[in-house]
Amino acid sequence: xxxxxxxxxxxxxxxxxxxxxxxxxxxxxxxxxxxxxxxxxxxxxxxxxxxxxxxxxxxxxxxxxxxxxxxxxxxxxxxxxxxxxxxxxx
Amino acid sequence: xxxxxxxxxxxxxxxxxxxxxxxxxxxxxxxxxxxxxxxxxxxxxxxxxxxxxxxxxxxxxxxxxxxxxxxxxxxxxxxxxxxxxxxxxxxxxxxxxxxxxxxxxxxxxxxxxxxxxxxxxxxxxxxxxxxxxxxxxxxxxxxxxxxxxxxxxxxxxxxxxxxxxxxxxxxxxxxxxxxxxxxxxxxxxxxxxxxxxxxxxxxxxxxxxxxxxxxxxxxxxxxxxxxxxxxxxxxxxxxxxxxx
Numbered sequence: 001x002x003x004x005x006x007x008x009x010x011x012x013x014x015x016x017x018x019x020x021x022x023x024x025x026x027x028x029x030x031x032x033x034x035x036x037x038x039x040x041x042x043x044x045x046x047x048x049x050x051x052x053x054x055x056x057x058x059x060x061x062x063x064x065x066x067x068x069x070x071x072x073x074x075x076x077x078x079x080x081x082x083x084x085x086x087x088x089x090x
Numbered sequence: 091x092x093x094x095x096x097x098x099x100x101x102x103x104x105x106x107x108x109x110x111x112x113x114x115x116x117x118x119x120x121x122x123x124x125x126x127x128x129x130x131x132x133x134x135x136x137x138x139x140x141x142x143x144x145x146x147x148x149x150x151x152x153x154x155x156x157x158x159x160x161x162x163x164x165x166x167x168x169x170x171x172x173x174x175x176x177x178x179x180x181x182x183x184x185x186x187x188x189x190x191x192x193x194x195x196x197x198x199x200x201x202x203x204x205x206x207x208x209x210x211x212x213x214x215x216x217x218x219x220x221x222x223x224x225x226x227x228x229x230x231x232x233x234x235x236x237x238x239x240x241x242x243x244x245x246x247x248x249x250x251x252x253x254x255x256x257x258x259x260x261x262x263x264x265x266x267x268x269x270x271x272x273x274x275x276x277x278x279x280x281x282x283x284x285x286x287x288x289x290x291x292x293x294x295x296x297x298x299x300x301x302x303x304x305x306x307x308x309x310x311x312x313x314x315x316x317x318x319x320x321x322x323x324x325x326x327x328x329x330x331x332x333x334x
Contacts, residue, residue, distance in 0.1 A: 009307065015134070027197035
């Protein structure tokens with residue numbers, strides 16, 4: 001198995017960090033990639049959790065959809081790659 | 091689809107170690123008393139370790155015990171070069187406390203209210219969430235047809251062998267395949283999961299099962315691809331990758 005594959009996870013692995021920010025269950029949220037327009041639930045997005053921070057990519061075109069970094073005292077989140085996040089009403 | 095329990099704001103809670111048992115040469119089952127509220131079978135928790143200098147490391151682990159269980163159990167595989175797992179397997183003792191938060195997730199979840207056929211496919215320690223689902227199926231008295239296909243490297247590395255035998259005895263289809271060895275006396279399957287093995291051991295596409303696949307990334311992606319090739323609808327296949 002190559003090195004990149006070993007580190008490739010899915011949105012389930014980022015669920016705690018995302019829920020910490022958004023305060024809702026995030027794996028069933030539908031995200032639309034700003035790069036190619038693909039929509040998928042967060043659980044099905046590609047996640048690299050051991051980068052310096054968490055990088056969430058589109059399963060179709062691999063563009064970065066969400067970047068999240070925790071530093072002492074704060075959390076940074078970059079949503080430029082997410083055209084929309086559709087959060088189910090509960 | 092998922093209830094109000096998921097709307098509770100995530101906070102770190104201290105869990106106390108109630109039991110710490112070696113399941114296999116590489117995997118430990120660790121039971122915690124912790125107040126995280128109700129969880130669903132298939133959800134996970136985050137575990138956080140803090141070093142004396144303030145450095146923190148965090149990992150996700152699937153909950154391996156049923157929502158009806160008295161303890162929240164994790165199955166931790168010891169990764170030689172791991173930052174978190176060797177601490178959990180080698181250093182943690184009964185009554186130690188550990189920071190946990192959860193329950194987390196609503197996608198990779200099975201509830202007894204789901205009545206259709208359910209196919210579970212595990213690679214290695216990817217069995218953990220399925221131990222919760224199988225126990226929940228039993229505790230809730232579910233009539234949903236459920237089958238498990240579990241790929242393990244060796245017989246010694248089969249996690250929860252006795253519990254799986256109990257589920258088999260009550261009518262759950264439990265198939266175990268060994269990919270690295272087949273010792274004398276092994277009457278289960280041998281070899282990696284492939285198309286013919288899926289055809290022989292899992293629900294057919296015509297039965298429209300909900301399929302859960304959990305394990306190493308390469309395993310999960312291969313199995314999901316094979317399932318689609320068998321004619322299963324992609325939206326009926328739920329995946330959770332553990333990495334390498």
